[in-house]
Amino acid sequence: MNSRKLLAVAVVPFLAFTVACGSSEASEGGNETVRLGVVGASDPEWAALTDAAAEEGIDLEVVDFAEYTQPNPALTEGELDLNQFQHLVYLARYNVSSGEDLTPVGSTAIYPLGLYSTKYKSVEEIPEGSTVAVPNDESNLARGLLVLQSAGLVTLKDGGSAFSTIDDVDEAASKVTVTTLEASLTPTSLPDVAAAIINNDFVQDAGLNFDDAIAQDDPTDPAAAAYVNIFASRAGEENNETYQKLVSIYQENQEVLDAVQETSGGTAEFLKVPVEELKTSLDTVEEDTRAQG
Structure with a gap:
């Protein structure tokens, strides 16, 4: 077994997380605080991202969830600022089934299944x-x-x-x-x-x-493009400068990228897809989802 040690990351268990929030807010030290929902907060990329974000003036709180069904409702209800656990197809199905309009903020990677x-x-x-x-x-x-x-x-x-x-x-x-x-x-x-x-x-x-x-x-197959993993926010917040900065840190910080590859066994195919392109792809998948009835 490849052990994954629990790293020093600000992990907030979801069941104990009761403070509702809107967009990112300032912490006591003057940094902006962002609450990010993930599945598997002990994965090393979250510690690396937390450290790298702190250097850029962002206090990142990583909120851990046990199941994929939990982070989107938490984001919808304002208990998170962002989440990062899903691909576009999953988000499209959530939006259509729930009548919500969560939106991509930035891309991370495609992983083989x-x-x-x-x-x-x-x-x-x-x-x-x-x-x-x-x-x-x-x-x-x-x-x-x-x-x-x-x-x-x-x-x-x-x-x-x-x-x-x-x-x-x-x-x-x-x-x-x-x-x-x-x-x-x-x-x-x-x-x-x-x-x-x-x-x-x-x-x-x-x-x-x-x-x-x-x-x-094959994650490099063009047909797999809809399975790119994303950061997601509530609609209208996708251009938030702090959120965009956090996405850039994830996409460009080598320690974060190395940690992602550690978690994925070297299988991650990193992608930098423009937000508007992600939103267009999401719209297409949502339309196809509705057409399926």
Whole structure:
């Protein structure tokens, strides 16, 4: 297991975080305070970002969440200034389903989504009729199903898309049966299934290495552009100078970038996408999401 030591970062557990806030505010020392929601605050990039931000006059408070379903509502309700845990597809689905309008502030990286197994060393070894687990949140479910299809384990009706669901699996033409679980539970399912799609946030916590993946998608594929991870804010705050400065620190500080690669096992593909381009991409995915009904 690649251990991830708990670093000196201002981590605020969500359940104890009760002070509502609007935009960033000044701390007692004159620095601006920004409350940032993440999943996995012990990852080393957050300590590196906190230190680098402090040098630029920003007091960063990292608020930790256990599940992907929590940071967007917290941002919507004003309990955070920003969050950074999701890609554009996930944000689009949240906005459409909730009627909210959270918006991207800046890009971070694209990460491959991998299939892992503790029983089999290759996709070819997985027996016919086995069960494979995938995350149950809509955006990662669809992406996971596309990974399984590219690996030859399932066949998706109409070729599959970013909106594929479990109902789109052609069971008669597929090698395996697919079951869905909350994303944090797919790693713990490994003893009971042939393989599982595991989100990057949970790979090392499960005692796995990223190079243990027996299949994964290609983050450099243009079709993967909608899966770029982002900082998100409430609508109208995306051009906040402090938030933009924080994004720039993340994108340009070498200690932060090195820490991200440490967390991701060297798999991160860093991208600097202009905010307007991110917003246009988000609008497109939201329109496609609404069209799916």
